[in-house]
Amino acid sequence: MIFYRMMRRNAAKLTGDRSAMLDLAHGRLVALSSFFAIIYMVLAVRAFDVSVVQAKFWNMEDAGAIVVAEAPEGKRRGSIYDRNGNMLATSLDMASLYADPYLIADPEKTARGLSDIFPSLNFGKTLRSLQSARRFVWIERNISPRQQEAVMQLGEPGLAFRYEEKRVYPAKNEMAHLVGMTNVDGRGLAGVERSFDRMLAKGQDVTLSLDMRLQHALHREVGKAIDDFNAMGGAGVIMDAHTGEVLAGVSLPDFNPHEPGLSEAAAHFNRLTLGVYELGSVFKIFSTAAFLETHDVPMSTTFDAREPIKVGRFTISDYHAEERILTVPEVFMVSSNIGSAMMGQAVGGQRLRQFYEDLGLLSAMNVEVAEVASPLVPDRWGEVATMTASYGHGIATTPLNVAAAVATVVNGGYLIEPTFVHAGEGGKARNNRNKISVISEETSYKMRELMRLVVTDGTGKNADVPGYRLGGKTGTAEKSGAGGYQRKKLISSFVGAFPINDPRYVVMVAVDEPKGNKKSYGYATAGWVAAPAVQRLVKTMANILGMAPDYDAPSYEHPLRQYVALEG
Amino acid sequence: METAIFSRVDRSPLGQWWWTVDRTTLFAFLSLAVIGVLMVATASPPVAERIGLDSFYFLTRHLIFIVPSVAVMVGVSVLSPRWLWRLSSLAFPAIILALIAVLIFGAEIKGARRWLPIAGMSVQPSEFLKPIFALVAAWFLARTKKHGNLKAAAVAMALYAVCVALLMMQPDFGMTFVLTAIWCVQVFLAGLPLRYVFGLLLALAVGVMIVYASFDHVQSRIDRFLNPDSGDNYQVEQSLEAFRAGGILGAGPGQGSVKLRLPDAHADFTFAVLGEEMGVIAVVCVIGLFLFVILRSLARLMEDDDIFCVLGAGGLLSMLGLQAFVHMGSALNVLPAKGMTLPFISYGGSSTLAIGFTMGAILCLTRRKTR
Numbered sequence: 042m043i044f045y046r047m048m049r050r051n052a053a054k055l056t057g058d059r060s061a062m063l064d065l066a067h068g069r070l071v072a073l074s075s076f077f078a079i080i081y082m083v084l085a086v087r088a089f090d091v092s093v094v095q096a097k098f099w100n101m102e103d104a105g106a107i108v109v110a111e112a113p114e115g116k117r118r119g120s121i122y123d124r125n126g127n128m129l130a131t132s133l134d135m136a137s138l139y140a141d142p143y144l145i146a147d148p149e150k151t152a153r154g155l156s157d158i159f160p161s162l163n164f165g166k167t168l169r170s171l172q173s174a175r176r177f178v179w180i181e182r183n184i185s186p187r188q189q190e191a192v193m194q195l196g197e198p199g200l201a202f203r204y205e206e207k208r209v210y211p212a213k214n215e216m217a218h219l220v221g222m223t224n225v226d227g228r229g230l231a232g233v234e235r236s237f238d239r240m241l242a243k244g245q246d247v248t249l250s251l252d253m254r255l256q257h258a259l260h261r262e263v264g265k266a267i268d269d270f271n272a273m274g275g276a277g278v279i280m281d282a283h284t285g286e287v288l289a290g291v292s293l294p295d296f297n298p299h300e301p302g303l304s305e306a307a308a309h310f311n312r313l314t315l316g317v318y319e320l321g322s323v324f325k326i327f328s329t330a331a332f333l334e335t336h337d338v339p340m341s342t343t344f345d346a347r348e349p350i351k352v353g354r355f356t357i358s359d360y361h362a363e364e365r366i367l368t369v370p371e372v373f374m375v376s377s378n379i380g381s382a383m384m385g386q387a388v389g390g391q392r393l394r395q396f397y398e399d400l401g402l403l404s405a406m407n408v409e410v411a412e413v414a415s416p417l418v419p420d421r422w423g424e425v426a427t428m429t430a431s432y433g434h435g436i437a438t439t440p441l442n443v444a445a446a447v448a449t450v451v452n453g454g455y456l457i458e459p460t461f462v463h464a465g466e467g468g469k470a471r472n473n474r475n476k477i478s479v480i481s482e483e484t485s486y487k488m489r490e491l492m493r494l495v496v497t498d499g500t501g502k503n504a505d506v507p508g509y510r511l512g513g514k515t516g517t518a519e520k521s522g523a524g525g526y527q528r529k530k531l532i533s534s535f536v537g538a539f540p541i542n543d544p545r546y547v548v549m550v551a552v553d554e555p556k557g558n559k560k561s562y563g564y565a566t567a568g569w570v571a572a573p574a575v576q577r578l579v580k581t582m583a584n585i586l587g588m589a590p591d592y593d594a595p596s597y598e599h600p601l602r603q604y605v606a607l608e609g
Numbered sequence: 610m611e612t613a614i615f616s617r618v619d620r621s622p623l624g625q626w627w628w629t630v631d632r633t634t635l636f637a638f639l640s641l642a643v644i645g646v647l648m649v650a651t652a653s654p655p656v657a658e659r660i661g662l663d664s665f666y667f668l669t670r671h672l673i674f675i676v677p678s679v680a681v682m683v684g685v686s687v688l689s690p691r692w693l694w695r696l697s698s699l700a701f702p703a704i705i706l707a708l709i710a711v712l713i714f715g716a717e718i719k720g721a722r723r724w725l726p727i728a729g730m731s732v733q734p735s736e737f738l739k740p741i742f743a744l745v746a747a748w749f750l751a752r753t754k755k756h757g758n759l760k761a762a763a764v765a766m767a768l769y770a771v772c773v774a775l776l777m778m779q780p781d782f783g784m785t786f787v788l789t790a791i792w793c794v795q796v797f798l799a800g801l802p803l804r805y806v807f808g809l810l811l812a813l814a815v816g817v818m819i820v821y822a823s824f825d826h827v828q829s830r831i832d833r834f835l836n837p838d839s840g841d842n843y844q845v846e847q848s849l850e851a852f853r854a855g856g857i858l859g860a861g862p863g864q865g866s867v868k869l870r871l872p873d874a875h876a877d878f879t880f881a882v883l884g885e886e887m888g889v890i891a892v893v894c895v896i897g898l899f900l901f902v903i904l905r906s907l908a909r910l911m912e913d914d915d916i917f918c919v920l921g922a923g924g925l926l927s928m929l930g931l932q933a934f935v936h937m938g939s940a941l942n943v944l945p946a947k948g949m950t951l952p953f954i955s956y957g958g959s960s961t962l963a964i965g966f967t968m969g970a971i972l973c974l975t976r977r978k979t980r
Binding site for chain 1: 658662794797798799800849850852853854855856857882888889892893896897899900903904907908910911919923927932934937938941943
């Protein structure tokens with residue numbers, strides 16, 4: 042009872058001295074008055090701040106937004122465009138019709154008029170709801186402008202509209218993973234809709250690097266490869282080799298963003314950015330580049346691929362076994378695991394790892410969608426890991442990681458980080474602002490020669506498009522499952538660049554679990570599955586982009602021919 | 610004309626009342642009541658329609674309560690302080706019983722028991738507890754000051770503890786907060802040494818922290834105030850938007866649209882409706898009106914040598930000022946959102962009567978003493 046003691050002391054002090062007591066009370070009254078004066082002043086200042094100062098900016102931002110009673114955000118969500126200004130996502134005000142039966146003058150006539158306009162409405166039911174005692178009944182949700190016009194022509198004051206914002210995706214499935222979608226409240230859930238949610242919610246538009254036309258072509262060709270080979274799924278990407286802009290990106294199966302609930306969960310998974318796969322031999326591009334970058338040796342350098350290599354309990358053997366001594370171009374062309382493993386050994390574990398890291402293969406991409414996965418990298422990077430990583434096993438990355446690293450290798454050697462945002466007319470993507478050199482021009486040049494050789498003479502022959510000088514690399518990887526790698530479950534991919542003398546585009550197609558068909562003589566390997574898809578894709582791209590073929594260009598791979606002892 | 614009715618030599622109770630009561634404050638209260646009727650008239654129809662009542666349901670009921678409330682105000686202000694004390698001492702036990710009855714018979718609404726059905730209407734006894742407690746506590750504290758009767762202060766402390774316990778059992782933090790504020794102001798005015806005042810403030814801070822830590826909804830309310838992105842601030846956002854839309858001169862009476870979207874436009878967010886329809890000038894006028902009443906009445910108390918009047922009116926004015934501040938501060942987002950009505954201006958149902966009593970008691974205690 043602290044008060045009690047205090048009161049006792051005070052009372053003793055003040056009894057009989059009422060004027061002193063009142064003086065004290067008066068002083069305290071002044072303090073109390075000051076307190077109220079201050080807090081009410083704060084209120085007045087705050088009222089002025091909100092009503093006058095903020096109102097000025099608020100009115101400039103969106104005058105009249107308060108009139109739209111049904112839009113709690115007060116602003117229409119911004120649109121998303123492709124690089125050519127085609128609309129990929131936008132918000133429309135959809136009218137919904139309701140009635141206030143209290144104000145309906147002639148329910149019968151109104152019900153007849155409404156059932157004429159809306160075939161789905163039943164006259165009797167409509168009449169009953171119009172005659173009900175309620176003040177609010179929904180007649181029809183999300184009606185078309187034409188129907189709205191017809192309703193207005195009825196001239197019935199008891200009929201009114203509420204406007205609800207509806208997100209519309211003109212490209213439907215084709216862009217679903219990258220553009221993403223929103224929830225019913227218009228907040229971004231996935232893709233660009235999610236990562237740019239703040240901007241879009243403020244009403245700002247976003248222009249992406251995607252090209253709707255290329256996206257359509259890529260979507261079609263990856264889809265065709267999946268259909269032809271009865272595959273589980275697939276992914277594809279077209280990237281600008283110099284800016285890192287993603288011109289098209291596909292993950293299949295996909296979903297309709299207007300009705301996301303109708304697709305199974307797997308369809309919502311973005312294989313391009315969120316799926317990590319052991320992509321196999323396409324990694325030979327990186328291990329060979331590392332070898333050429335660190336060893337100043339001629340292309341005639343040989344590797345003994347006669348015997349499988351045994352390291353501990355592992356045996357590394359070749360799929361297309363040549364069982365002889367191979368030169369560097371031969372190793373790359375026939376995709377010899379043994380040769381690549383030896384190159385990796387020559388580079389050394391730490392240096393190879395560092396090289397992959399510099400290419401951006403070992404870390405999650407810094408890209409404008411949230412659905413990004415970190416690559417899976419061996420914990421202990423020992424001798425075995427070094428050798429398997431040289432031909433793309435034991436290390437799992439997203440297809441987009443690989444495409445970006447290929448762009449880095451072929452563009453003269455400077456680092457490419459992929460981006461989904463349009464750099465703008467004449468604008469420079471961030472990759473060009475500070476060019477970081479990862480490999481030398483010379484190595485980049487050698488790699489382009491090697492990649493071209495794969496298409497003219499090696500495993501990628503089915504991808505060749507005369508006149509466009511495509512270079513690339515196939516990769517057929519066995520998927521790991523319970524009990525080790527599975528011979529029958531493959532990921533077949535092809536990653537290439539063209540025109541290879543000065544690459545502008547990097548293209549990649551990966552197909553998950555293709556099954557061989559008659560036309561491929563039962564093969565489901567990259568050369569039969571992914572390479573033809575890329576061939577069709579490059580043909581279409583050339584048409585869309587208006588690239589003229591050049592049949593007379595000197596043979597780019599010619600200097601390497603002297604080291605190749607094989608017949609195509 | 611008035612002088613014809615109340616001559617200065619008129620010694621009748623009414624004549625005395627007219628010359629001793631603070632007429633300026635009386636008119637300020639009456640203008641608040643008029644503004645209130647206008648605000649309820651414009652703000653409540655959309656709310657009533659939304660919950661399926663007749664458009665003028667709230668306006669009718671507001672008029673049914675505001676007229677007797679004004680009568681109560683005038684009636685109470687005619688009383689002498691002594692009679693006011695007698696009335697309060699009789700009402701206090703009744704209210705305590707009502708608070709206990711609420712815990713037993715009250716219907717649970719949104720997780721709290723606060724309402725008691727009396728004569729066909731819902732009454733919130735705690736609304737009446739606030740002014741009555743202020744007067745009873747003032748009387749006991751005054752006894753201590755006048756006669757050095759220490760037991761009286763102990764009684765006041767015990768009554769405070771009982772009231773808080775009953776309120777926390779509902780639970781009702783808003784009321785507890787207001788009651789605690791009244792009590793603190795009164796012991797402060799009674800001359801609590803400053804070091805104890807600081808101790809009291811410290812104890813209050815600890816209390817707030819305990820409440821924050823132990824009740825999820827209080828925590829979320831405060832978190833959302835401190836960090837608007839952390840959750841749903843729909844009402845506050847709408848309220849601020851209303852002020853912005855209103856600007857300097859407002860959209861005009863009846864022309865606002867925030868009331869179409871705010872669930873509590875007629876009660877907890879009346880101030881936002883005022884801001885949108887009448888503009889910042891009217892808003893500042895209402896803020897000024899409340900501040901004027903508080904400062905003027907406190908100033909009158911300084912000339913008063915009856916310690917009961919000083920403590921009682923000081924407590925009641927603080928309650929009025931704080932309640933209005935919380936309402937306006939919530940609408941302007943200078944405080945975490947806390948639903949409180951704006952005295953005499955918001956629709957308040959039966960609690961309007963308690964406000965009328967409070968204002969009447971303030972007028973009564975600030976009357977010039979005839980010597």
